Amino acid sequence: MAKKILLNNDASVPVIGLGTYKIGITDTDTYRAVRSALDVGYRHIDTATLYENEVPVGKAIRESGIPREEIFVTTKLWGTDILKDRIKEAFEGSLKNLGLDYLDLYLVHWPVKGKISSTWKAMEDIYIDGKVRTIGLSNHLIHHVEEVLKDATVTPAVNQMELHPYLVQQGVVDFCKDKGIVPEAWSPLGSSKIPLLQDKVLTRIADKYHKSSAQVVLRWNIQKGVVAIPKSSSKERQAENFNIFDFELSDEEIRQIDSLDRGHRTGVHPDYIEF
Template identity: 55%
Template sequence: MEKVKLNNGVEMPWVGLGVFRIEDNKEAERVVETALSVGYRHIDTAMYYLNEEAVGKAIRKSGIPREEIFVTTKMWNDDQRSGKVKEAFDASMKRLDIDYIDLYLIHWPVEGKFIETWKKFEEIYATGKVKAIGVSNFKAHHLEALAKESKITPAVNQIELHPYLIQEDDLNYCKKAGIRTGAWSQFAANQTGLLDEKILTGLAGKYSKSPAQIILRWNYQRGVVTIPKSANEKRMAENLNIFDFSLTDEDIKAINSLNKNMRIGPDPDHVDF
């Protein structure tokens, strides 16, 4: 698995497995075990997904050395509002039970709270229990506000990003700031007909790949880490198999032309959940 170096030197696999909406812990455990067996070494969970225990259990059962697996988890909004950041981190550590966390993210920029949360993240980072800290769903203006009042630049900003929402401006902002962008819902959660778009099916035919693989490759060539969710072994393997072909600049422009600034998830300027 190819890896990207984050701004503090920590290496993160370019493709990971997302486990959102797999709340049944037996199923989550099966999915993570299967993913590890087909070659995944990067799992993206969150307190909010209610499956950290299952993720940790599958990792421990796999027998794969801990340092070979990259685990991301995220702190939920209520814990920012209550100010119980360290307690939330300790609870995630306990549920995962895997010695350390590779990447800990602020899940959403809760207005009036995210800067003080980040300061506590910096203290958690100093303990060594987490290898990198980052944010999720931050727009450029949130990152600018954070930069003014903090010491550590986030290693990652994980945002909704797919061909209907290509996020060119925020991506460029993060590139300049040394923040690695990660995409969530890179297939627009397969709810919008994105994978049937002619531009994507055409490129899939040209390269003997699937539309999903075209999207993952487009992200990789734009410098974006992906975490596709799949509970299906065949599709999991398919989503890892994107490193043996290359899109042209014209292909990338054609995919970019699908942009319609369409979100399937909430707008980070209105975090009222």
């Protein structure tokens, strides 16, 4: 099982990344959590302007001693910056907060109604400027992606969406893959809002492999060609979530996990997000 997926412009993304939403209460907690993940072996860190933690996340990356080019860094453009027509300024602000001179991936965090195509044009301009290796989408449903692709000259590299066994999103995943867009799962463990990891189907499969339900869910993602960005503030759970490369789910087990789908969103439906 490859630990990276090739993106549509020859960059590649590690299949497991660290989610950082609410990873620390203080900047010091955030810094420590990102440093511990990098110590564990993570080379992919996901943040966003919204999380208000780009400063400690960037500091942890810079002070880790790991060469910059070995770490895949993602941040995201927030909707209010789209509405205020300050996309370029928002991008430069994120770079400054992170203390980095380039990003690996810049995402449109949520589609903003009426601005989908113009936002993507601004993202393409940022890409052409050369301070980001890839640009992509987040929370874009099929009809949003279609709107982006209508006038796009650069195909989005990634679409990051809520995705876990209770929200399989097979339609969006298949559509994205068909267009050369890599699907990425946020809240891959169902976040702290739903008791996904106690599901009997998952615990049964986990017992069989002497793994945890979290490891089974993450393995399910990567075997399906989906990148996952679990968040954990604990070094032990970060290590657990990263330790998924030594077992393989059968096709039947993948189907059993797929069949847990109940269309359950823990977050907002992308058609109804407001800023």
